[in-house]
Amino acid sequence: MNPPVVLAVAGTDSGGAAGLAADLATFSALGVHGAMVVAAVTAQDTTGVTAIHAVPADVVAAQLEAVLADLPVAAVKTGMLGSLEAVALVTRACAGRVLVVDPVLRATSGADLATDAVVAAYRDVLLPVATVITPNAAEAGGLLGLDSDDPMHPAALATGLTGLGPAVVVTGGPEVAGAETCTDWLALPGAEPVAISHPAVATTNDHGTGCTYSSALASYLALGEDLKTSCARAAAYVSNQLDISKTWTLGRGRGPVAHTHKEIA
Numbered sequence: 001m002n003p004p005v006v007l008a009v010a011g012t013d014s015g016g017a018a019g020l021a022a023d024l025a026t027f028s029a030l031g032v033h034g035a036m037v038v039a040a041v042t043a044q045d046t047t048g049v050t051a052i053h054a055v056p057a058d059v060v061a062a063q064l065e066a067v068l069a070d071l072p073v074a075a076v077k078t079g080m081l082g083s084l085e086a087v088a089l090v091t092r093a094c095a096g097r098v099l100v101v102d103p104v105l106r107a108t109s110g111a112d113l114a115t116d117a118v119v120a121a122y123r124d125v126l127l128p129v130a131t132v133i134t135p136n137a138a139e140a141g142g143l144l145g146l147d148s149d150d151p152m153h154p155a156a157l158a159t160g161l162t163g164l165g166p167a168v169v170v171t172g173g174p175e176v177a178g179a180e181t182c183t184d185w186l187a188l189p190g191a192e193p194v195a196i197s198h199p200a201v202a203t204t205n206d207h208g209t210g211c212t213y214s215s216a217l218a219s220y221l222a223l224g225e226d227l228k229t230s231c232a233r234a235a236a237y238v239s240n241q242l243d244i245s246k247t248w249t250l251g252r253g254r255g256p257v258a259h260t261h262k263e264i265a
């Protein structure tokens with residue numbers, strides 16, 4: 001039997017932690033076939049981002065056309081898009097599909113991965129056609145144009161963003177050091193937000209968690225799970241992978257979340 005096909009439209013991380021490396025590893029682990037459109041290339045490691053190249057719009061368009069005209073894509077996930085043109089192209093090509101948008105605005109290391117114009121394009125054109133979006137609290141605040149000095153509760157952020165049209169999951173790591181669980185908030189337009197909690201892992205090896213989460217969510221949707229189940233299973237997947245990598249000492253900064261699937265003895 002054919003596996004479902006999931007398309008990632010995202011950027012590369014030369015350190016192999018985030019971006020398309022995380023997306024493809026997650027697709028493989030969850031039994032879906034991964035296709036990919038490279039929208040941006042970053043020189044990046046566990047400590048930061050030193051260069052960004054936005055792939056020219058005609059090359060992004062040609063990749064989208066090649067995949068979507070040939071493969072039976074069951075779900076699309078977007079990560080770092082890198083340019084206004086890429087946001088517009090994805091919006092046009094993917095409206096009406098099962099579309100998971102991870103609005104990647106910033107790396108775990110703190111580097112900016114989107115300009116103000118790209119943030120505005122997310123808000124104005126891409127988010128309204130998404131099935132579900134997966135910002136962390138800082139990204140959600142940025143998309144709502146809020147002052148970062150006055151943080152809102154993640155549940156309220158999730159509800160606020162449903163005003164743009166999609167379902168929203170505001171993700172979050174452990175709120176305090178030593179917390180036993182962490183909670184993501186899922187809001188559907190017109191409904192009360194619901195908490196999705198899972199075991200917290202004490203680790204600084206969390207580079208790539210957002211990409212891994214949104215790819216797992218797209219995979220579970222493509223496999224036919226409903227949205228809430230997909231969110232819960234995606235979070236459990238990330239938690240499990242963080243548990244595998246929690247003792248690693250790779251790199252000088254925030255190390256990669258594991259994309260391997262068993263502990264190294």
Ligand SMILES: Nc1ncnc2c1ncn2[C@@H]1O[C@H](COP(=O)(O)OP(=O)(O)OP(=O)(O)O)[C@@H](O)[C@H]1O
Binds near residue numbers: 018172
């Ligand atoms: N320490 C942790 N233990 C367990 N789960 C975690 C931890 N940190 C993050 N998660 C989970 O990982 C998933 C992705 O959320 P997160 O908020 O880390 O994404 P992000 O900030 O967008 O990631 P990135 O830094 O890669 O952009 C969520 O389900 C979140 O609850």
Ligand SMILES: Cc1ncc(CO)c(N)n1
Binds near residue numbers: 209
């Ligand atoms: C290429 C890329 N995509 C997404 C993220 C977010 O973690 C990152 N750091 N780099």
